[in-house]
Amino acid sequence: MPFRLIRETVEARITAKTVEIFHRGKLVATHQRSFCQHRPTTIADHMPSSHRRYRDWTHERILREATAVGDDTAALVEIILRSRPHPEQGFRSCIGILGLAKRYDPERLDAACARALALGTRSYGSVAAILKNAQGRKTTDKTEQPSLFHENIRGPGYYH
Structure with a gap:
């Protein structure tokens, strides 16, 4: 149904081949009925402009x-x-x-x-x-040195 009718009370008539949406007794939308589960069928004119912008993206x-x-x-x-x-x-x-x-x-x-x-x-x-914040700079030195040197610090090589 058209996006401008969101949160409005509408009535739907569902037949074997079509879905018709009525608002205050007036027909506002007609769709071919789809039997594909979890696959919406949307008419581009019923979408808000902010959503139409993304419809060509796959x-x-x-x-x-x-x-x-x-x-x-x-x-x-x-x-x-x-x-x-x-x-x-x-x-x-x-x-x-x-x-x-x-x-x-x-x-x-x-x-x-x-x-x-x-x-x-x-x-x-x-x-x-x-x-x-310029935190995304790739470092050229791949070996990371510990920030603290002490004889009791084992380091990553200890566990291998």
Whole structure:
């Protein structure tokens, strides 16, 4: 039904082939009935403009654009899409992260996504904050030295 009727009382007439929606006795929408479970059938004109903006995005397109930025960006986007009960719920976060490529270079965005993965965060806000605070710089030295040296500190090699 049209989005402007959200929270309004409507009546539905469901036949073998169609679904008709009435508001105050007036027919406002007619859909072909779909028997595919958990697959909404939406007419674009019934969607608010903020939702229409995302209707052309697909999983494949989001993953393709994330891969073009970098491997860590693709991994974060894939995790976001898999972590939601319905992957479409993660589209806004993913598209927002990809939109950061307009303000930051791809290497820096990919480094911020790598930092977000290391921190276990899965949101646009966390990636944007990492970029804003310049925490996403990739380090060239892969060996991390302990911040404190003492004879009683065993280190990671002790346990192997």
